[in-house]
Amino acid sequence: MxxxxxxxxxxxxxxxxxxxxxxxxxxxxxxxxxxxxxxxxxxxxxxxxxxxxxxxxxxxxxxxxxxxxxxxxxxxxxxxxxxxxxxxxxxxxxxxxxxxxxxxxxxxxxxxxxxxxxxxxxxxxxxxxxxxxxxxxxxxxxxxxxxxxxxxxxxxxxxxxxxxxxxAHTATDNVLRTTLGLMGLVALLGLIAGLAAFRLITRPLRELTAAVKRFETEGVSLESELPRLERLSQGRDEIAQLGQAFTQMTRRIAEQWRELSLQDQQRRELFANISHDLRTPLTSLHGYLETLLLKAGTLDEAERRRYLEIALGQSRKVGRLAQEVFELARLEYGVVKPEKERFALADLVQDVFQKFELAAEARRQRLTPDIAPGLPVVSADLGMIERVLTNLLDNAIRHTPVGGEIVVQLRAQNAGVAVQVSDTGGGIPGALQKSLFMRPVFMSGSRTDSASSGGLGLVIVQRILQLHGSEIQLVQLPDKGAVFRFQLSGAEGA
Structure with missing residues (x-):
């Protein structure tokens, strides 16, 4: 050893x-x-x-x-x-x-x-x-x-x-023997004491070596022994510092392993959910096209047009989901980097509102900007933040009942701008709130419809904000449905 x-x-x-x-x-x-x-x-x-x-x-x-x-x-x-x-x-x-x-x-x-x-x-x-x-x-x-x-x-x-x-004769016979005997006795006693001291001093090193070998064979299961290693690592000598470094390394590796396992599980669920979400519109699209082919001679013009419109709508859903998957993949693997610039967030909100005016009018919904005066200029990627607002407003419009209201609130906060998007829909069920921004969710009810959204919009929003050093949060407010909140940093010198 x-x-x-x-x-x-x-x-x-x-x-x-x-x-x-x-x-x-x-x-x-x-x-x-x-x-x-x-x-x-x-x-x-x-x-x-x-x-x-x-x-x-x-x-x-x-x-x-x-x-x-x-x-x-x-x-x-x-x-x-x-x-x-x-x-x-x-x-x-x-x-x-x-x-x-x-x-x-x-x-x-x-x-x-x-x-x-x-x-x-x-x-x-x-x-x-x-x-x-x-x-x-x-x-x-x-x-x-x-x-x-x-x-x-x-x-x-x-x-x-x-x-x-x-x-010379006396020294050879008596003194030398006595001196060498005493020297040998002192050396023997000193050696025994030294070996005992070495064993006590190197005990933490031996246990640390054994822990390293177990870590090599057992991996992250060694994490249960961290408290004992921490007790052995108390002190200021080099062995204690080595033990502290190994303990920290083990804990960090265990955390990274859990994170990798969680990411792998989320990725598997993502693939399963995307496959499920693709299968529904593709099946519908295939069914209507097959019906048109088999009954082409018996369908009147109105039925043929209705079938084609349904098939076209399902095709749009497949295209939209494919685009979201491609966009999420680029964000996940670092292909896209934010190109930050200075701009007024209030102006961007107004531009995004214009894109959804017709959709909101068709459902008799109100788009309400609640913008505080004197907001600081933010520093962010204009296109990415526009994508964030677009995804949030699109979800809010599709899941807010007829006659409801969608509010975008902007407030100055911590040298930046706090953004809050709320609606009067049914909200997010509690069972799905914890993993809402980590993986796509599919619900057959008030919020996310697998046949219409694919559940990737919020995941994309989270990845974009993480690239900007921010996080999106789902908050609970009375008389509101889903309420999302995030913050953007202000530009220096603004």
Whole structure:
């Protein structure tokens, strides 16, 4: 699993870092302990060289008393095998020493550390080890005088070869084992604590990974687990932010899936309804044409004309429905884009009224404009808005009884114009109001007649207004039938 490999990588990195830190800690501890030991030894033995230099037997009128020097060196090294005593000239050359043959690796000592010690510089101060070509060790030093003048230096290495051999043996046998054991124990405990911490820290990541895999296999059914994922995503760290992003993505995908399912269902219903609506006028058209063909010799002129008029009317219905389907398809798939311009909506209402004057007079209906003064200029596609008003007025005239009234009201609202189209017909049944603008409706009663409208007019109106950033609403008003309301934005600078 991905999380397991990540956890293993994190654990391996943590273990390496822990070992490095433990090793560095041991090295620093050993180094600090060694420095402290050197300082302690150097302070305790600070007067050793001066005590040796006070021995008057070391010097004679002709120079060093070699016999006295050898005797003193042998006694000192017998009493304290860890020290090594040397007499240095003023230039740092070794004038006398008691090293076994072949052990001396240098013939002179750098006097810089000697002067630093004599000047009281901070301890520990390391000087050259004559028995090693590279090593430096703590020492004690004092000037050697003869006849009131400096004749050289007494130079005492405080941690000689015997001391190094004993320390190395002891470290190998005890200290090193103890140190490594402690380091291993600390590393083991730290590793266990780190792995437990990693497991706790990565638990939300593991659960999120499992949720992603379930989402891959189960899809939107994972939406039921969103509350639990939201609880896991509480916090401000990166894992919580990732969980929040996944939760939001899942919710958005689920919403889009439901919307797509709804649109697919609506599209299926649209095709079924259109097929039903086409079948009725086509069947009627086919029946009357077939009757004319079969009874052409027996029908008088009046009957033949009536049949032809009925067939022509049904043909017009089929043509009208086909045009509406084509127009709706262009709106649905984004073929048509609004070309906005500035115009006065009141003038457009008057123009649309003129188109329906004859139809309204034939049914003895009143077309009433209720236009408030001082309306702002709107910005919209003139042809599309004319289509909206035409569809609404056409529906209102066809479904308002004889002697009824259709009112178009314009009011200024929110820097735009609110439009309301109402009639005195039977209104829209409650069962069809919810889906009135989402799919075509067909009713055998007061409002939409499948044989006359196809139910696409309101769907087209809704799509056009959505392209203008508006929505049409069906509202309930007393003493009114169907009342439709929408708003158009005003033009900037109007």
């Amino acid at each position: 991905a999380w397991a490999s990540l956890s293993r990588r994190l654990s391996a990195v943590f273990a390496v870092l822990l070992l490095v830190c433990c090793g560095a800690s041991v090295w620093l501890q050993v180094r600090a302990t060694g420095k402290h030991e050197q300082e302690v030894i150097q302070r305790l033995s600070s007067g050793l060289a001066a005590h040796i230099a006070e021995n008057a037997e070391l010097m004679q009128p002709g120079g060093l008393n070699q016999a006295a020097v050898k005797e003193l060196f042998d006694k000192l090294m017998a009493v304290n095998p860890s020290v090594e005593v040397y007499l240095l000239g003023l230039d740092g050359r070794i004038a006398a020493q008691a090293a076994p043959p072949g052990h001396l690796k240098r013939d002179r000592v750098d006097l810089g550390p000697v002067r630093a010690l004599l000047d009281g510089k901070p301890l520990p101060i390391l000087g050259d080890d004559p028995r090693s070509p590279y090593a430096s060790k703590v020492f004690s030093a004092a000037p050697l005088r003869m006849g009131g003048r400096d004749a050289g230096y007494v130079y005492v290495v405080l941690q000689g070869e015997d001391h190094d051999a004993l320390v």
